[in-house]
Amino acid sequence: MRKSAPVLILVMVLVLVALALFWLPRGSDFDRSPLGNKGLELWLQAKGIPVIRSDPHVARASSEISLRIVPLSIRRGEAVAPQTGEETDEAGSESSVQESSRYALPTLIILPKWRGSVSTDGVASAAGLVDLADIRGELDRIGYSDLGLDRSGKGLDEAHPRLKPDQPISIALYRAQTFDLASLPSSCRELAGTLTGALLIHCENYHHAYLLSDPDLLNNHGMALADNASFAASLVTLLRGAGETRPVYLDTVGLPLDSEKPVDEGKSYERSASDLKRFFAYPLSVIWGTLLVVAAICFWRGAYRFGPPLREASANIELSKTAAIEATARLLRLSGNDGRMAGQFVLHLLADKAQLLFGSGAGNQAGITRLFQRLARRDKAGAQALHATAEALIERGHVMTRADLHRHLEIFRKLLGSIELGSR
Structure with missing residues (x-):
């Protein structure tokens, strides 16, 4: 049972580490998935357009950003959700449209198209498309109830939308999702589109809000097709203005903006239980997992491989010394060399006597010499006789006959x- 307990503990620790590494969500997984927008961020920065991302702990003011990009998410059913660890405001998308008018801030609303399974499976198919009815429900919620949507039945559609007359761009979309031109209200106009539908529209009721029907023009998967990346850069430049220097705000949280940037954000900052989760998010979860594995291995080596620790160090020394003497004596007996064994016995006995008199550091030849000098001051004749007998046993014991060996040992005793x- 003692041997199995450490193994069970080690297995449990490894299971916990595996859960921390592979089961716990990581905040950057969705952002770098086919449906995320990390590619858009890097592409715009490469084109000289600064980009800042939303953070639930940082308040943003409308005056410090030039364009707000808000990917819309479905509230019910399985759809693309914001990044793990970010709390979405219930009225986030609705407030972003209203705030575009309140702060005169250009805002691009991106409609959803794919379910979350596409992000995890990495396969874009018809089964992964969000129902158009669910998307129309979201349009109703944000104030665009008159807009209709269509979706192409083809596999891959190509188009040549012109955001500017001098910029012909070829785009490619799988199962292109567009606004229905026939049902487009008179207050809305098409800014870019295909031969059969509108991709980008602008309505007068929300003067600064723009709607993009197909997210594949800005997500990681779609920007790798045709000239979709060039279309994304041109779209952002058109909406924010050519001479604008303020950054683009990629908003995946949906928190309301501030009219003015707070002077000291630290004063209004409140810590919550969600802050503790950041210490176990990727890549910190890998570090914690490594530490747990190292601790488990150390525990196993100490508790299972080498056994429990002995309590008294002095007892350990005595046991080791006795075991060494017994092993040496056994080897000498097996070799038939009793005389050498007797010589070592005499030498070790004299060294022990020297240690008793002069301390632990006297168990050597110098200590034995000092022992005989002390004995000579008390009994010179006895000390000389003892020294002669001991010397004979140590130096010539291995050549003595059995009878001589026993006789010298008896005299020595x-x-x-x-x-x-005497005492020390």
């Missing part, structure tokens, strides 16, 4: 017992 060692 009697002399050592008759001499008073």
Whole structure:
């Protein structure tokens, strides 16, 4: 049972690490998926257009941004949601349209098209398309109830929309999603589109709001097709203005904007339980997982491989010393060399006596010499006899006969017992 417990603990730790690495959501997964907008951000920055992303902990003022891009999400059913870890305001999309008029801020609303399964599976097919009825419900909610939507039945559609007369661009869209031109209200006009429908429209009731029907023109998947990337850069430049230097605001949170930028954001900052989750989000989850694995391996090596720790260090030393002496004696007996074993016995016995008198550092030849000098001051004749016997056993014990060896050992035992060692 003692051996199985560490193994079970190690398995549990590894399972927890695996869950932390592969099951817990990572904030940047959706952003870098086929349906995310990381490619748009990098592409605009490469074209010299600064981009800032939404952050639930940072308040943004309308005066510091030139264009607000808001990807619309479906509130019900399985659809593309904002990034994990970001809390979406219930009225986020609606307020962004209203705020475009309140702050005279150009705002691009991108309609949804794909379900979230496309982001995880990496396969864009007809089964991954959002129902047009759900998208029309979102249009009703933000104030565009008169707009109709169409979706092409072809696989890949090509078009040549002209945002500017001198910029012919070829775009490609899978199952192109457009606004129905026949049902387009008189207050709305088409800015770019295909032969059968409008892609980008602008309505008078929300003077600064623009609607893009197909998100594949701005997401990671779609920008890799045809000249969609060039269309995205031209679209952003057109909406924000050619001479504009303020950054583009990519809003995936939907929090309301401030009329003025706060002087000190730290004063209004409130910490919540969601802040603690950031310490376990990717890539910090990898670091925590590595630390847990290292700790589990160290625990296993200490508890299972080498056994439990011994309590007393002195007892360990004595046990090790006794085991070493017994092993040496066994080897000498097996080799038939009792004389050498007797010599080592005498040497070790004298070293132990020297340590008893002069301390732990005296267990060597110098300590033994000092021991005989001390004995000579008390009993010179006895000390000389003991020294001669011990020297004979140590130096010539291995060549003595069994009878001589026993006789010298008996003499050594009697002399050592008759001499008073005294105290330190």
